[in-house]
Amino acid sequence: MISSYKERIASRLTLVTSMIILVVFGVIYFVANLTVIDTIDRELGLETDKHKGQIFLVNGEIRFLHMDEWEEMEHSQIQLNPIFIEIVDLNGKSMDRSPNLRENHLSFSPEKSAKKEAWTLRLGASEVRQMQIPLITAGKQEGYLLVAKSFDDSRELLNNLRNVLLILYPGILLSLFLTMRYLAGKSIEPIQQIIRKTNQITQSNLNERIPLAEANDEIGQLTRSINELLERLEASLNREKQFTSDASHELRTPLSVLRGTLEVLIRKPRTAEEYVEKIKTSLSSIDRMSATIDQLLALAREEKGKNLVKEELELITFLEEIVDETASEQNRKITFQSQSGIPIYLKANEKSLQLILGNLLQNAIKYSMPETEIFVKTGLNVGTPYIEICDSGSGISKEYLEKIFDPFFREKEAVDQLIPGTGLGLAIVKKLSQESGIKVSVSSEKGKGSTFRLDFPNS
The missing domain is CATH 1.10.287.130 (Signal transduction histidine kinase, dimerisation/phosphotransfer (DHp) domain)
Known part of the structure; x- marks a missing residue:
């Protein structure tokens, strides 16, 4: 089943946001876990530094600088965030331990003592964080001091944080999806209005338009x-x-x-x-x-709007051939003038350009007297090639200059004078010019003649 557009928008936005929230929750949990562990490790470091100067091994016997520190309640009881201490020899054999360890022993790991690195382990039913340092007397290492601190409260805190985040996550996603769905629906309301209005427009009322809302969005x-x-x-x-x-x-x-x-x-x-x-x-x-x-x-x-294949041609030679051929066929005086001292090269469709020039020359011949001269001019205007076909014929009224390119349009005067034609020649000229990117323009004065100009695009 294909879902609606607003649901697809809501789903995509929710998916992206869910990934972002998942990353944020992961970062929160990671930072909290890192902070808790760093706090406990700092406390363990302080504890080891304190006992490091109070416990000594002399000839295999334990000596305490302050015996009362060893007998503190936190070393005797397992409640109230206790500190666990154990003294071992170089081989890890326990020499003494705090009473709150009871029958348990801390983990022995000589390789971690040099780095003063802490690690987490299970101690009976509890979880502790432990650190191990060497005991040195008179420059000689006699054994190791193992210090641990309960991790149960911190673990409970982290587990609670994890559970809260896991419970919040689906709730946030659901509320986010519903919110996104509602906002997406509100956002596409203008599109739905456009659809309704567009569906009402048919061939019979094609003049109707869709009301414009915000102009810039x-x-x-x-x-x-x-x-x-x-x-x-x-x-x-x-x-x-x-x-x-x-x-x-x-x-x-x-x-x-x-x-x-x-x-x-x-x-x-x-x-x-x-x-x-x-x-x-x-x-x-x-x-x-x-x-x-x-x-x-x-x-x-x-x-049909077919694409015209353009090839490079030399315009002056091309026009000379067309002018000579047309003048010979029509038995009219047609003068070619080049206003450029250098060859003019451009890219154009040769057959299309021949048809354009043929129609313009035919019009110039039909609407001018046989004894008058027709001029075909070419040159460069700011580096852009152009062609002008000038005649001294009847000319075109100003009000008809915009209509002469419409199919079948002919001035009433031309029809009354029985001048042959179908009114399609200039329509073909305009269409071919548009296809070739040629700008066609006309200037005319009634009774004095007309000039059709073709401006070619930059090659």
């Missing part, structure tokens, strides 16, 4: 991203609707002309000249539909 960024996505979807859907409507209109017109022409032909017998004239009209309509379909297919291929 991650939820606000998510909301803005979704709203921007909805705007792009709405714009794309509107373009699709407009494209379908315009395509239907553009194809319906020549079809209507073709159908009307054929209907006229079959009403009654016609002369050969009339048949030829009507057939020419029909072929013209077919040519118009073919051109429209070809442009639609070209635009559709570019709408």
Whole structure:
């Protein structure tokens, strides 16, 4: 079963926090244990230092500096945090011990005496902490002094601390998980609101947007991203609707002309000249539909957003070839001007650039008088290559400059003058330019001509 997002957040945070708490509890217990042992070892050190100067071995016999110290209650009884003392010879044989040891003996460990190191051991039913030091008389070692202190109270303290930590740990984890779960639920409430609102948006109300909460946090960024996505979807859907409507209109017109022409032909017998004239009209309509379909297919291929393979080309030579070829085919005067004294190299898709320039040159030819000259210019602007196609044709009204790149858009004046075209050429130019990273711009003055400019990205 898949858990909810807030439960996954709570579980992950609880897991991480549980590891941190476990480490903290471990450190607490370790420090407490170290502190207790260090305290007892310090007391043992003081005790051994005190008795070291009071007990002597002389020729195998024990001598006490103060006999009353040996007979203290803490050496006689096993209660009240007692001190255990035992004197042994060099071989570990017990020579004397405090009465509270009774029948027990302390542990003999010569190797630890030199380091004055303490250790823990069992003494009957009790646990003690022991230290061992050598007894030296007149520079000669005669035996060892074994001193121990009860560890029962300290062990009980450490066990209580351990038990408390073990009991607290699951309780803390449970309360932590519930708290994290609640806070995670509160944190994702804005996301749940976004989900509910997004589910309400369909194709029929694509203009609705998600209300923006905090503008600077991650939820606000998510909301803005979704709203921007909805705007792009709405714009794309509107373009699709407009494209379908315009395509239907553009194809319906020549079809209507073709159908009307054929209907006229079959009403009654016609002369050969009339048949030829009507057939020419029909072929013209077919040519118009073919051109429209070809442009639609070209635009559709570019709408797929395929990645264009860019290769290095020398721009001046490339433009000279295109200008010469177009001028020869169209029988028009097209002048190429290079404003750079050095070759211009850039990376571009050759076929894509040919199609862009071909459409721009075709437009310049269609919308300018046959006797006027068309200029193709290239150069470098702050190290960036550019191309300009300039004509002295009819120009474009200012209010239409932003619309000329829309599919099927044509000025009414061009339609009235029966200038051939489908309104798709500049749409293809814009799409190809976007795919290639080329900035396309236009400046125009009505009645004086237009200049289309292509600025290439830095290679």
